[in-house]
Amino acid sequence: MKNTNVIKILGKKKKFYYINCILSIVYGSCAPFSILATSYFVNSLSQINDNELFNMIVPAIILIVSYLLPIVDIFIDYNNNIINNQLDIEWNTYVSEMISKIPYSEYENQETYDKIKQISENNLYIKKITFAQLIISSVTNILLFAYILVKASIILLISLMIVTPFVGFFISKLAKNRYKANYEINLNRRKTYYKSSLLRDYTFAKEVRINNSASYMVKDWENNQKVLDKKNLNIKMKYGLLSKFISNFEYFIVLANLIIILVLFLNEYISIGLFIGLSTNIFSIKFLTKFSRIVDLNKNIKLLNSTCCSMKDIIKNDNQNPVSISKSIKKIEFKNVYFKYPKSTEYVLNDVSFSCSLHEKIAIVGENGAGKTTLIKLLLGLYEPTSGHILLDDIDISQYSNEDKAAIFGVSFQDYGKFSMSIRENIMMNDKMFNENDFEILKYLGIDIIAQNFEKGTETILGKNFGESVELSGGQWQNIAIARTLIGKKSVYIFDEPTAQMDPLREIEIFQKIITKTFDKISIFVTHRLGFTKNVDKILMIKNNSLCEVGSFDELIRIKGDFFRLYESQKNLYVQENVNDE
Amino acid sequence: MMNDETKNIEKIINSEKDYKIKFKDFLHFLMFTFKKQKYNAIIYTIFLLITASITPIFTYLWTKYVDYATIDFNFKMSAIFLVIYVVIQMLVEIFNFLYLRILDKLNCDSWRSLDKTINLKSSSIQYEFYEVPKIQTIINRAWNFSHGEYIELYQNAMYIFKLVFETIGIFISLFIINPIISLICIITIIPAFITNFIRNKIRILNNIKLTSLYTELDYYKNVLLKQEGIKDIYINNSFNLFEKKYNNLKNEIFNNEIIIEKKIKRLEIIEFSIRIISLCICILLIGYFTMIQLVTYGSLSSSFVLVTTLIFNFTSLIESTSLILTTMYSIQQYNNLIDINGSTEEVEKINDFGKICFSNVSYRYPCTDKYVIKELNLEILKGQKIAIVGLNGSGKSTFVKLLLGILTPSIGEIYVDSINIKKINKMNYWNNFSVIFQDFCKYKETLRYNVGISNFSDINNDTKIIECLSKANFNKEIDLDTMLCKEYGGIELSGGEWQRISMARAINKDGKVYILDEPNSAIDPIEETKFYQRINNICKDNTCIFVTHRLGSVLFSDLVIFFKDGEIKEIGKHDDLINANKDYAKFWYSQANQYK
Incomplete structure (x- = not known):
């Protein structure tokens, strides 16, 4: 994995990213802000009399604003749509460049192939951006909370913070094991999918019927699927139980905190507003849950990154060959x-x-x-x-x-490739148009006659994958393959x-x-x-x-x-x- | 559309219904799931009821806790209520975990049974449908539905149940604090649901518009990950092409989506604001009530908690319903497959497979209007060895498919022992055939599977499989349980070795009629001669x-049938046809001359 700066990749879309960073700060400050607003509101409530109702206007407005603030999430989401599209395209480019550099013999190697597949399915760029935003909002959130807690009493903060590193270590280990466990059943998953695809695919349809083998195949698939489901459930169960353990652990801390707050209030260290504001919102602080999300994602990114890095060894070095290579071999x-x-x-x-x-x-x-x-x-x-x-x-x-x-x-x-693309693309294997020489070859091989049967001529999409595509016979396909060979000098x-x-x-x-x-x-x-x-x-x-x-x-x-x-x-x-x- | 038998197929395949939001289908689906999972469903419902009733208890405990603190300044009582509150909260958490486990199990099982239905259906619909490219799209869509939208639908439905019960609990609690407030809360939901409905309609319409583009996008994303054809990409260095195609398409889809997204987000903002402001009004009202000492600080604090939960629940509720609404139309994707029903009048059975008779048979593929077989009349007697030759596209393969009964004649009938094959039970009929197709299947499975699949009741009978392999002259010494593909940790075989396996598969089936559809394209010359001799030995008295x-290969046959443009042009013994010196003779000499 080249050490790319994701922000650079964004190009013109950069501004959406920066806006999102700012919005993430706002989003992160929502919850602490609402504690303050609540406490302000309740405090003013406890201090006024019936005839001073207009004094309540400011606290009320602040309260409403604090509830409205999470609206920024909608904007963040919209911007992320734009950013993610860009990153998706960039990632696709990266993956296809990577594959093009992998020697074919390595591509045939199952281990490498698995890695390629994994890389192609997980967009590291998007993960990194999500991670950045998560960090920004969480850090804002935690800092502001910490500030409020310190204002109330330093003991609160300490009791929350003291367990965090232990739990963090535990979570990161968990994330790694989970990732591994999921990776291990990958082969199983693919096999099972293959077994079920046999029943739905055109290429197998004839034989499945003639041999009356559908019932056996369904049974075979179902058994495999059952085993796979069980494994999946076990993984979920195991890791779900552990993470539940963490969140229950958090309740103990919250309970301790609530009692401290109660004591503080009864001894008049904190106001009634802060008492109600804090005790109402303390459940939503969830330091550990936030922390575990960060650690989890971070681990995920690291593991993916290492997979990408391991591809580096496989990718053959671009030889900057000084030898001038002639295109006409003698x-x-x-x-x-x-x-x-x-x-x-x-x-x-x-x-x-x-x-x-x-x-x-x-x-x-x-x-x-x-x-x-x-x-x-x-x-x-x-x-x-x-x-x-x-x-x-x-x-x-x-x-x-x-x-x-x-x-x-x-x-x-x-076993030439039959691609679900137009006749032209199948022959040219790039996005160029036919030139005169090419047309000559088409005519020479009689492909122009095949193409004439279709409305769109050589732009007709071939194959059975899409609704409007046309399937050619074996001989016609072979003709296309030969044209592919002969085209270009x-x-x-x-x-x-x-x-x-x-x-x-x-x-x-x-x-x-x-x-x-x-x-x-x-x-x-x-x-x-x-x-x-x-x-x-x-x-x-x-x-x-x-x-x-x-x-x-x-x-x-x-x-x-x-x-x-x-x-x-x-x-x-x-x-x-x-x-x-x- | 022409007026013949094939039009039935066309009618069915073109009857694909438009996507519509149908609650009936959705309910049907939920019932489908629950029926399969009665016990889990009951336990699940009990969970839901408990969830609903727990909220008022929480509210009571919390109110007491705050009240003891703010009114009586009683630490002991206050702390007791607090501890009880947190302990119950933890219990609920564990409870939730169990709930999720049950849900997961429910998900898995219902999902599998849906997949099974799709797999069974697509492996049992008439083969003829597969000749229309559209069917693959229909099947893929049904499958995608099961793996994408269905899970979403189902999980969200479950989630909505939970949310609704929870929300009822919250309303009850609010009602106890103050009835007016709970009324306001109910009213706030209505505008939110209206805007939600509008925004989902926009999204659905757009999704339907883009479905075909999504399929295409998926293809380009995965084409580099498919092993077939990758060599061509390597050698033509056309990685770029697929990359560009993907990127362009992705941009096209994105440009389409972003316009809609803008509209949707605007509606979302309005929706959100209305919701929050009306909830804030509730809070302010309670604040006012607290001020005039109608309610206590405990209730005020509780209603903060309740309102925050309510906001969260509303948001989730709306998100889930919108997801359900946007995906509900996709049930039609599934129904389009399930609604395909072929003919069902297949009742007759045949015992002895004797004379095959084609009477005036014409055939055209569905959704095309050219007959590829034209008014064919033919009798094949038991035990005959027949060679069918002809140019590409002359209808040879179609003829075979008609004979196999996987295609039904557009016009005319085919009889076996004077029984119309339309009326013969297909399972029974197919048991009579051993076929090697031109594009025979290379299952990425074990050697045992590849041979035994044609007669799966004997799949564990090692001796029989080994015997078949040796009859087919498969000499490679590998274990029967070796995987025949590298992908799943096995070995890769050459084309010729695969051909022998396909032959072993045919032998294993032990049919009364052998059909070999251009079986020798991957075989070398010496092997070819042996192949024909072997086939002759195996067939013995059987029709071949x-x-x-x-x-x-025609030299091994009793009768040569020469096809041209869907018609039988010449029929007779090889020598006679050569002597007649017509098209067939020309055809023959074109090859024989190469060896002079």
Whole structure:
């Protein structure tokens, strides 16, 4: 967490904050003021006679004012609305910047992900501002009370103050434990939510019905929810009981105080007005409750702050690289790359070395789970190799910033993102408009025809999340994903199973189109359809987590290795004689 | 709107009612909660009665305490009353704690039962509704209602009960001190409630206007926290886009809200002033009465306490009612879901799943006006292996959904063993199918759950699940209780491994008809061949329907059906169709040529 000054962030809204600070002082002084007003009123009441009624006007007005004073709360609330909106936006900016700096491999790490989620859900800025206002009003409140009490008798103040530090310590400990306890059941909470979402989500609706599994799922969810509810209630019970203990403890102090006040009054140390004013309002002083609120919030802020700070270690340093990075890559090189996931011992990729240069088309083939997608993630710098180097134009991939990579790579993943945004935003992935080149690509891929079906054209919102959005078919979505890859002038194109959901005619058409568009660049295909590999310059065959064969189609067929076997088996499906023989 | 069967669905889904404030619905909801929680509710009511009666006692004690001090100057008596007062106060505090515990329990349980109703409903409404994007909005709204507004409604209702009882207690106490004052107090509430009503109406109207924007805002806030699609965001460096979209939308909503907020705050100020001033009049009156020695200082002091509490109670009461009023309209969100009712004439059962017959079936998706299946006539005999091929959007998947009975034909009928499937009990009907959908579910659950879910009565039968997995050739040696997702502390599987799990799931169900909706898109070539052979072995005499666009698989079928634009263009054996040299042949060669 950068040490940001929240007030600075407010910018032009600063004045609302300052006004609120002043109003908080007024708000804090309401209760003490009303004690004084009451005592003044009662004193004047006890001293006048029937015919001097107009002498009561001033005390009465003061009393009314003291009751009206809390009206400032409405203004504070209004100003906070304005401030909080600003802070919400700033926090969102902060969070999304933070996520953009977290390496993807860390994002996949559950622990980090939990932290991100926690940070995103708790706006530290707003908490800090609330805290500041709370402090201001409480301090005013306590000081004025203290003044009144001291005026009455110093013993009152001492008896109230003496226990405060102990209770404060106790409360802060409580706050921390509560926070922890709540954090611990987080996973439970998420799981339970997931279980219930299965029953309501479109993606699961078909199978839930066909398999008649709704009754089981409901039961499963309900059991989990019951356990969760019980845990929640226990936490509430435990900490509720403790805080009740504190507030009851406060009653003892109040009782002691009231008796002191009584004694003081009977011995004529204080006036009847102050006696009534104090004894009426002493319940509302609640030093400890105020104090505990402050401590509680403070602890909360501290814990959140430490979570934010812990993200600092994860965030990769912005390398102020002096190396000028060219956006048009001419060569990619893998040098003895090994990779394993941080906590596992098994290597997902073993000693991978290859290189490819401009105008080359590469196909990566291999069985499921062989490590094809991992290879792509490494190339994109989403994972860092455990050892070895990945060089783009002889510069290590880690030297490239996110922006550089976005300008270099066009990628369509197997599980590409489907965002509930307009067609344009889904393709551009930024807020720019299409330019002429982009339109050409849209036309080229036939997206303009898809868009024509809708009233708003390329501004149509996709997906099923919003009422007015339109859902596309699998093939159409894939088209969008390919457009996303091809748009903008990239220098390396990567297609991870780009045509899995397309019919054959369309598949060939799309492959042809991709090849035509990317012929003068580097393009990498991950595919199962070996028929296609004839069209590429180099095939990388991955088997058992390492690169086993590299070469052109003809070369690999000639050596009759693993690739050959794989190819033949697929070919047999299309060559009828062979099948009929079997 | 076209005049066919589908219009029933459209009618229901478009019958979504406007949001209105309905007290009847609200009462219904409270009853719903109380009915489920009889004992807690009774205890709760007793609590309320005690709360109401305790205030006059407090007033009496306090008055005595001050009176002994100010009139008799009697320390002993005064102190006794004071101690009793504080002790009872502490008891009430403990009492309150218990009350809150009961309330919490009540909350939790009623909330869960509401969630359950929503979950049951959304998992049992006809699938066809899910084809309309709007249904997801309706479901989400109902769910949000249960998790947001409902709790608010409910808790505030409870709180209002408590406040009302307390306030009655205060009135009684004031009445004992002086009847006129309690009358004035009652009068002061009326204007406050009127302004309160006005200001809430403004807020409600605005909230309804902004509902869709709120949903959108929520989406943008969470899109970076969703694991699907995050890679694309990383690689396109488009964090900025979502950030901007969120910020702009937030500002838009804020600008809308702040105008309303200004109006509301103005009303609030007026309301507050009226309330306070009239209460001050009460106090001044009591002051006057004290002066003319109609009432004692004790009563004066008590009425200070009472009036302060009253102000607090009024404020809370008004806040709570306003919250209830602003959220009451949202009950409609829930009712919109609950009111969805599909057909109920499903009574017939089938025992032997034989011939399937499509008679003149046309289908269009609800809220669209293009038929994606056109006048389809088809007979599928028991034990046939059928391959359905065609271009994207030619109606293959829709055909499967119609066959499965999760969509109802717009025109025409589908019969199984001469029984119209509309009339067959769906649970019974679905038991006959083992299906692998194109977008099969990857549950973030244990391996056991993922396989066993299709036949959950056997979910703890390890041998059966292992057998299914081995039939599906799932070789990864992991424990059945391993979580299949990293998020919940498990492992991540590859696409092919998931596919095998989905196959094991289908095998586990042991249906009489196998349907494979493009099952092979994530499988590598060697695996693909094995896959078809395996399916053939498993199906044996069962009917089996492949939907595919990898034509290799058609060789394992008896009959090929070629779809184009929602119609069956060609039907017959593979060889015959190749010889006919029409669209299908073209289609076939386009793929086969790649391997020459």
